[in-house]
Amino acid sequence: MKTVEGSLADCTDDRLIRAIVDGDEAAFAELYRRYKTPLYNYLLRLVHEREVAEETLQDVFVAAWEGAVRFRGEAKVSTWLFRIAHHQAVDWLRKRRPALLEKVEWLVAEDCPEEEAFRRCQVDQLCAAIDELSADHRAVLELTFLRGLSYREVALVVGCPVGTVKSRISYAKRHLNGVLKRMELD
């Protein structure tokens, strides 16, 4: 006979959701185990504060528990969870830090005198530049390259048309290219 844990770990996300609808706490714990890290990092990149990211992650899973009954399987479970997370984060940004939503600023590259550390410095600066993108642009980049979502799924998560998703990611790239060029000049 398989163990409970072993069986749960083998379950598809959809099956976990069906079990959660039945009030199964173990299935809910398994869903949390699978998605806590990607969702937490996604939230952290959007809100930039660990405490807020954790609070928001709590809200995401409470909303998932309560909303599981309404999950119809039209999108993947991961897309559904990221969508909840995105909306929770954007709500928080709207309420607490409205400026961040519109902010697209770039860090000025710090001098990095040691040659061997130059490349690492470049990567760090690019990461910092990504962090400084607006939440909307950063979300599209993260969902595409870190979470591997299709452009239709990204559109579902962030709640905008597919055309907007494509223009946001192009915009993000143009600005990051600009950062790279500036770093080369420095």
Next chain:
Amino acid sequence: MFEKYRAKQARDLLPWYINGTLSGSERELVERWLEHTPEARREMAEWQALRRTVANQDQDAPSPSLWPRIRSRISPRSPSRGRTMPSWSLGIALTAIVFAMLWGIVQPGVVLRWSVVDVAPSSFRVYRAPVGGGEFELVTEVPARSSDRAYKFVDPWLWPFRSYVYRVEAVGRAGRLVGSQSTLAHPLELLPAQAAILITSLIVGYGVLRLLKRPKGFRTPLRWA
């Protein structure tokens, strides 16, 4: 030369070509563009560099104390909520069952009583007609028993806001009429009893529903074993 419009389409799809989520035709479009345009290959390299940067960002984990906090916030629910019979339909079914049982026991209808003297009919036919017009219709036929002198019939299914005339006919062995009696009935008088049965049924149905909806705590996931 690659068409300008198709080149734009392919350029827009490059990030998702890299993450491998394009459909077959979209992938072909991007691949043809990459094949024919040197600029496309340069863009591809830029996107790949960006992807590496995004993917190489540090990944943190939430604190272990988060799960107990989430668990304390979720409210337990009954198993199979939303996928089995909804609670409101269960309530209606319960109410209907209780109503039918009480109605059958109390029988809040017009009661007709009659007795037989000096004749020996084989059966009694009960007819009913609304007051103020309408044909008599046969409601029931009650067989006569040699041991019984008194008979009773209850007619519970009546519209309370209308009066009725009842006629009971005693029928002999050859189908010959041996006697007849008529009477007037006002079902409105029965309304309090009928309403009491309905209200009692609703209270019982609602009470059972409340008992069923009481939180029961989390189920252990035995079915996974």
